[in-house]
Amino acid sequence: MEFRLSDQTIAFSVDVARATMGVDALYRRETGFTDLHDGLVVLNMANVEPAAYESYQAAQSHLAELAQKALALPEPDRRLYYAQACTSLWSFCQWRQDQLPSMSSQIGLFLHADPAPASQAALDVYSGELYRMLGEAGYAGSLKQRIDAWEQKNLVPADEVQGTMDEMMVEARRRTGEILPLPEGDYYRCETVSGGPFNASSDYGNRRVIINTDPILTTQKLKHLVCHEVYPGHFMQFTLRRQAWEQGVGGLDGTLSVCNHSSSCTFEGIADCGIRFLDWEEGIDDRISGLVSVIQSALGTAASYQMHTLGWENAQVEDFLRKNAPGGGEGWVNNRMGFISDPARAALISSYWRGDEGVFPVWERVEKADRPRFFTYIYNRLHTIQSMQLFR
Secondary structure: OOOOOOHHHHHHHHHHHHHHHHHHHHHHHHHOOOOHHHOOEEEEOOOOOOOOOOOHHHHHHHHHHHHHHHOOOOOHHHHHHHHHHHHHHHHHHHHHOOOOOOHHHHHHHHHOOOOOOOOHHHHHHHHHHHHHHHHHOOOOOOHHHHHHHHHHHHEOOHHHHHHHHHHHHHHHHHHHOOOOOOOOOOOOEEEEEOOOOOOEEEEHHHOEEEEEOOOOOEHHHHHHHHHHHOOOOHHHHHHHHHHHHHOOOOOHHHHEEEOOOOOHHHHHHHHHOHHHHOOOOOOHHHHHHHHHHHHHHHHHHHHHHHHHOOOOOHHHHHHHHHHHOOOOHHHHHHHHHHHHOOOOOOOOOHHHHHHHHHHHHHHHOOOHHHHHHHHHHHHOOOOOHHHHOOOO
16 A cells, blocks of 8 residues: 655655755754764755755744644644654754753654663663573573673674675565565675774665674674665665655655654664564574664663763773673674764664664564555655554
8 A cells, every 4th residue: 555645745844854954054064064974964865955044043943833834734643753853853953052961851852762771670681581592592601601602603704794794685685575666776785894883884875784893793693784774674764765755655854864863763673673574583593683682772772871961981881881781792892882972973872772662562563464554654754653653
């Protein structure tokens, strides 16, 4: 079934897209950032022109008007989504004027997600489940001994990562073609780097996925990254939203990728659900890897809270990550520290864990016969955690 937006909503999406680019332009003018990936908007697939704002206050005035207009849109999920998107942008302007110093407020208002970090009790529950699963897979000893042995058994050496990823992308693309319309003649390739403040990055403009080889990487982790970053994850999200706009069924704002935004959590949650979308979980090793990813995402929220709210020294935060990390090694600790140390990305770390919480339960209640409609709903338009719930 086609979820075509109304003409009214498509016209409104143009105003929102231009407003988003206008706030990005203010941010770049203020900071001097010129690199695409340093901005509020990190991808502009349709060359959207920015609205001309003289100040953050002027942008906020316009965004308040747009939020009111959003309430008159005919689609219930778009009324909710656009009201939240305008709030995200308005709040970003507040932050840039030093009027939103609290990390909890930034997470709540940028991402529209629960700002509470993962508690030690929640982390202990995760660790207990991981311990049990590793035991089921035949590993003995402490949790650290079990995860170390599991990683070594499934290790992919750094010089084999690129070839392994390229091979996995072939299978992931084949499987994705069974559930989504693939772009003809449009492919991704893999490149590897060292020292980046990320595990992996989807560089849509250059059609490449960049893998940081500093963390310990397993076969199962690389499968997760293929599904998250490429098929059916970010590459397909970008491609299908762009095509929806070009075909007149989706909004212009869908051609943008925006950080610290109401769409950030579902952007990451949909990508994290990629293996499940493809029915590609093969045995307990994939389930172990999936739980490891969830724990790592939860730890990121706790570490950011410690750094930016509790004021812990970097060494304390590093020790916390090192003590609680379910594998990944020093490379993972270092790239998480690099990520959360950037004030412009510190709130964004919550989009991964909270995104999983927002997307996974929705997927689990979608009947198999309804999956095509669900995929159209989530790939043709942007969503917040809350608007995602309106699918039925």
